[in-house]
Amino acid sequence: MLEVAVIVLAVFSVLLAAACGWLxxxxxxxxxxxxxxxxxxxxxLKELxxxxxTYLTGSVRMGEELYELRRVVAPLPDKLTQIEQRDPSSLSFTQAxxxxxMGASVDDLTQSCGLSKAEAELVSKLHHAQHPTS
Structure with a gap:
């Protein structure tokens, strides 16, 4: 009987060792x-x-460009006022x-209102600065 118990324990030990190896x-x-x-x-994560x-760099550049554009466009209303005051009897700037x-081009403004090309461009830029979706 002792021999059977030893054999059972040996088989159990082998199975236990095999299970541990598999684990x-x-x-x-x-x-x-x-x-x-x-x-x-x-x-x-590295790719993201x-x-x-890249997106942040682009956003910073875009912000800088918007700041520069704002700086360039900001004096336009005063310049337009100065131009209008040069010739108060003329309504061409108001018409322009x-x-x-209404979406007139620079050429339309020069022909219809008698403005110089530079004046027509100024009026057009001023309008687009004040109404960017137009």
């Missing part, structure tokens, strides 16, 4: 899969970080502003 292999396999997933995630840096509001 160790399974754990190594899972660790390898996790390492692969971590590497893919890290690579994706680069894209974010109305025509610009």
């Amino acid at each position: 160790i292999l399974s754990q190594r396999h899972l660790a390898a899969l996790q390492a692969e997933r971590d590497a893919v995630r890290d690579q994706r 970080s680069k894209r974010l840096d 502003a109305r025509l610009a509001g």
Whole structure:
């Protein structure tokens, strides 16, 4: 009877050792899969970080350009007022502003209102600065 118990314990020990070996292999396999997933995630994070840096750089540049544009456009209303005051008897600038509001081109303004090309461009730019969606 003792021999049977020893044999059963030996078989149980072998099965237990085999199960432990299988668990160790399974754990190594899972660790390898996790390492692969971590590497893919890290690579994706690097790519997203680069894209974010690109977007941020573009946004900063756009902000700088908008600031510069605002600086250039800001004096236009005063310049238009000065031009209108040069010849108070002429309504051509008022007409030009109305025509610009209706979508008239620079050439239309020069022909219809008798403005110089530079004056017509100024009126057109002023209108577009005040009404950017037009």
